[in-house]
Amino acid sequence: MQLSRALLGGVGAASVAVSLSLAGPAPVIDEATPLPPAHLVDFAQSKASSLEEYFGQAVLLEFFAYW
Amino acid sequence: MTSESKEDTEPWIEDKGVEYAYAYDPDGVLMKSLGIRGIPHAVLVDPYGQIVWRGHPMTLDADAVAPLLADALETPMWEWPAEASRLRETIVAGKFGMAIKMAGEQQSEELRTKAPSMLRKLVDGKVAGFTAMIEDLDVNVAEASAGSVALAVEGLPEADKVASLRARLGNDEKLAAAKKVFARIDEIRAGMPDTREKALALDLEKLNGWIDELEATAEDFAEKAPGRAATSTVEDLDRLRNFIEKERAAQARDQGGSE
Numbered sequence: 001m002q003l004s005r006a007l008l009g010g011v012g013a014a015s016v017a018v019s020l021s022l023a024g025p026a027p028v029i030d031e032a033t034p035l036p037p038a039h040l041v042d043f044a045q046s047k048a049s050s051l052e053e054y055f056g057q058a059v060l061l062e063f064f065a066y067w
Numbered sequence: 068m069t070s071e072s073k074e075d076t077e078p079w080i081e082d083k084g085v086e087y088a089y090a091y092d093p094d095g096v097l098m099k100s101l102g103i104r105g106i107p108h109a110v111l112v113d114p115y116g117q118i119v120w121r122g123h124p125m126t127l128d129a130d131a132v133a134p135l136l137a138d139a140l141e142t143p144m145w146e147w148p149a150e151a152s153r154l155r156e157t158i159v160a161g162k163f164g165m166a167i168k169m170a171g172e173q174q175s176e177e178l179r180t181k182a183p184s185m186l187r188k189l190v191d192g193k194v195a196g197f198t199a200m201i202e203d204l205d206v207n208v209a210e211a212s213a214g215s216v217a218l219a220v221e222g223l224p225e226a227d228k229v230a231s232l233r234a235r236l237g238n239d240e241k242l243a244a245a246k247k248v249f250a251r252i253d254e255i256r257a258g259m260p261d262t263r264e265k266a267l268a269l270d271l272e273k274l275n276g277w278i279d280e281l282e283a284t285a286e287d288f289a290e291k292a293p294g295r296a297a298t299s300t301v302e303d304l305d306r307l308r309n310f311i312e313k314e315r316a317a318q319a320r321d322q323g324g325s326e
Binding site: 032033034035036037038039040041042043044045046047048050051052053054055056057058059060061062063064065066067 | 068069070071073075076078079080085086087088089090091092093096097098100101103106107108109110111112113114116117118119124127132135136138139140143144145146155158159161181182185189192193195196197199208211212214215
């Protein structure tokens, strides 16, 4: 099973393996919180067309910009 | 995901040879809901729709991911069998109460055995999160979430509790006061200069007034969402003040040296 590294970018095309091999600090949140409602559009390079279609998957959402 | 335009982003995607999935967050709505003010920033969401980690993507630890993978469905939704199409549509529509009943009747063993409890946890998380937002006076995020939470619990015992929480959004005095605070913070942030020239032209007395006002707000709403937003804005205003003072001092030195 793979982590759905959906909607990634920003740090370049680093692979999941690279990201996960780096030791980092503990999670920065103490308590799990629900993902707020999201109306994402124009999914690309994915078989999903909405975030809801990632139901049941672990998803890493990365916020990036082209600049 | 990005809140930038497709026109600017697509050439970057092509140039970098990006192969991963991506999408657009118009006007940065999700980014704002999550209070993200710097990028890159990542959030890790478990199979039950809960954010379990957030931070710089390069600091993500494998230990945070492993348990999530163990819990996740083997088969992603887009590969579910055709007979599960109604369940798929119901989940995508956010009608989790209805989906719980449907999931238990699926032919697929994985969906039949795992999806009901998964949906149940998703609902529990949504209700707990919505309750926490109300208690935290995070009124704008609560308002944005209210509709989807109500839809999620339709037909479930939690529907009454959610209806009661939604009613508070319209008639609770503390929540109304919190809403005014967030609006005022937005107003102040909109007045913050976005160029060096505008920053240097800013009246420092006005800036100090904003800081005093928001420090009082932070105290009034200590340990609640409006208080944290006020504190964060004070920090930004303080940085701005330091910048202006340094720049003006440098300008004064330059002028003194040339005379």
